[in-house]
Amino acid sequence: MPTAVALEDATVAFRLGEARVYTAVEKANLAVGAGEFVAIVGPTGCGKSTLLNVAAGLLKPASGSVRIFDRPLPGLNREAGYLFQADALFPWKTALDNVAIGLEIAGLPRGEALARANDWLASVGLAHFGNRYPHMLSGGQRKRVGLAQVLIRDPKILLMDEPFGPLDAQTRQVMGNLLLDLWNRDRKAVLFVTHDLEEAIALADRVVIMSAGPSARIIGDWQVTLPRPRDIFETRLNKDFHALHREIWSVLKGEVMKGYVQSAEAEAG
Known part of the structure; x- marks a missing residue:
């Protein structure tokens, strides 16, 4: 099985002022297979x-x-999609537009992006909620939109x-x-x-x-x-x-x- 993510002796430290350094994680070794x-x-x-x-x-x-x-990770991990604890939805966009936006930014024509977003909303059980704004959705529904928003880009790592x-x-x-x-x-x-x-x-x-x-x-x-x-x-x-x-x-x-x-x-x- 190929390794999707490999951390090798990864140490993460933050500087607190001029003289202090806080080590959050020390020598972490973790491999996640594809x-x-x-x-x-x-x-x-x-x-x-x-x-x-x-x-x-x-x-x-x-x-x-x-x-x-x-392969060494030189900057942002372009193979990954990231789902945060807090909602990352744009409050002024509908659920459909929130799901489609990643494809639109990537250059996909809006019509095709919306069609694929509709399919993903159906996949997460929100086929009839595409025209609703985040404030009109329950917490669970917003999480479903967020999941579709990440998965529509088909990342290899979640x-x-x-x-x-x-x-x-x-x-x-x-x-x-x-x-x-x-x-x-x-x-x-x-x-x-x-x-x-x-x-x-x-x-x-x-x-x-x-x-x-x-x-x-x-x-x-x-x-x-x-x-x-x-x-x-x-x-x-x-x-x-x-x-x-x-x-x-x-x-x-x-x-x-x-x-x-x-x-x-x-x-x-």
Whole structure:
């Protein structure tokens, strides 16, 4: 299997004033195969989103390397689509125009872009919502538009940063099943950041755990052997799901507690 994303000893540091340097992530090694779904879980502030931004080419590591399909990443990752936690929709554009805009910017004639956008809205269950503006849509519907907006450009890699975080539990499950259905069609490489260990196991082929920061490291990497195709709700009833959850949580729990202690100390002074 070719490697879609490879981080090799990637260290990310930020300068805080003239004399201080904050190391967010230290010597991260991670390989995501083409067609592989990998979830990253860890305490708040451990650098999960930082790793995603490195893979996107938005951050350059202080040391180490980033390779995309076995080639060094010189700048922005043109092979990737990025779905953020916050909505990235233009409020003055309809759902249809929001989905079509990426193709229009790329030079596709507007008529063809709109036709393809219509097809993608139908694929995410919004065939009759194309003329609605973002403020007229529910949170789950806006996430569907955002997903179509990213996937219409057919990226080879999908980067997802807590994309379902703001949604209620039921809508998260619906969106998870939609994501799996769309992913099963062409099996893009996915790097999915979440705080929710259950969500990570239910969706992914592998679950990667990060330590509490600063100088966060990747401290665990588990294969998820649950059968596909999966239904999120049914998968969570599987005894193997619970066994894997207990195994990963036994490692993750200590890091989560460290993260809470560090956050409390930072707030105190």
